Amino acid sequence: MKRYIAKGIVWGNCWGGGQCGYTSHILKASSMKKLNKQIEEGISNGSLDSGMGYEKVVGAVMSIEVREEIKVARGSSYKPFTHSDYNIKTYGDIPKGIIAQLVESVLCMQSTHNQSW
Secondary structure, three states, rough: OOEEEEEEEEEOOOOOOOOEEEEOOOEEEOOOOHHHHHHHHHHHHHEOOOOOOOOOEEEEEEEEEEEEEEEEEEEOEEEEEEEEEEEEEEEEEOOHHHHHHHHHHHHHHOOOOOOHO
């Protein structure tokens, strides 16, 4: 069974001017299509960020984990085995000069927090 999990950085317009990034909520879905829809809706309605409270969310850079669990036979019982693949995806209208910095930050988050996802 595959599961799709997304976590990343939301980019938005701050109250009072300027733009900044803040961590996103962790989203989970049973398909990539459903996960994309959750992310895009979260950008549209401003609910994707995990507490910043932007004037307007304009985009996000997300690490997408595709997690697949299979059961491997061990004698008369089965042991679960989990395999994960990761991709970085950009959503919305983030300035080109900022994308590389956000991708680097998301990669750092991914490498230090895999166990908590």
